Amino acid sequence: MTVDIIRANQNHAEALSTLMRSVWADISLDPAYIHSLLAQPDRATYLAVEGGQLIGFVDGFMTQISSQEPRWEVDLLGVHPDYRGRGMATALVKKSTQFGKQAGAHSGRCLIAAGNTGSEKAFAHSGYQSAAEAGWLYVFSEDQAPPVMEQAIGLRLIPVQTLNYRGLWIEDVFSPACLAAGAAERIQRQVDVAGAVIPESSGDSIAAAEKLGFKLVGQYRYWYCDLAQ
Numbered sequence: 001m002t003v004d005i006i007r008a009n010q011n012h013a014e015a016l017s018t019l020m021r022s023v024w025a026d027i028s029l030d031p032a033y034i035h036s037l038l039a040q041p042d043r044a045t046y047l048a049v050e051g052g053q054l055i056g057f058v059d060g061f062m063t064q065i066s067s068q069e070p071r072w073e074v075d076l077l078g079v080h081p082d083y084r085g086r087g088m089a090t091a092l093v094k095k096s097t098q099f100g101k102q103a104g105a106h107s108g109r110c111l112i113a114a115g116n117t118g119s120e121k122a123f124a125h126s127g128y129q130s131a132a133e134a135g136w137l138y139v140f141s142e143d144q145a146p147p148v149m150e151q152a153i154g155l156r157l158i159p160v161q162t163l164n165y166r167g168l169w170i171e172d173v174f175s176p177a178c179l180a181a182g183a184a185e186r187i188q189r190q191v192d193v194a195g196a197v198i199p200e201s202s203g204d205s206i207a208a209a210e211k212l213g214f215k216l217v218g219q220y221r222y223w224y225c226d227l228a229q
Helices: 010-023 031-037 088-102 117-124 176-188 203-212
Strands: 003-007 043-050 053-064 070-079 107-113 135-140 157-161 166-170 193-199 215-226
Touching: 003 088, 010 031, 010 043, 010 053, 010 070, 043 088, 053 088, 053 157, 070 088, 070 117, 088 107, 088 117, 107 117, 117 215, 135 176, 135 203, 157 176, 166 176, 176 193, 176 203, 193 203, 193 215
Parallel strands: 070 107, 166 193
Antiparallel strands: 003 043, 043 053, 053 070, 107 215, 135 193, 135 215, 157 166
């Protein structure tokens, strides 16, 4: 049976929520929130459909690197367990990445959990290469912000709206001051989490994150694709 890859619209919000729960049983979702996101013009959610049934999806949106060049983030990728191993994930990643390039992104990026070989293969087959060093993903979602330190030099916060949370990504500099400022901004902006992927070699930053109340999610690695060619 033919698989069609289509761009999602607001009418797909409920079906997409159901699919996401079949991929991640413990995921927290708000179909009304997803409905609102699917109307945004600066993101693209693609669906794999077979025989009228939604069997896979990928979500992407635009951010910027530190030099202000546009970057396409392939954020969430999922295929229903009954339909894996058929190249669906690769087709979805390629479609999302193509959209990002056409929208003007100079690069593409994704974040893959350690051990997720299925996603690694899909992105590798789509032209992405892994970063040399893995990192530890830490998130801050506490109600009480840590003390804000002066001179958060190099602080860069990227506000994001993903399909399952609103948040801030702390990037580039992971000093105690930047981590504390990011956590405080999370509360100030009333978003769900502040997150940081801290390189494994940055022991001092990892210790600072834990002291400030950031919680470890797991080991992850960034993957990148050059879209400027």
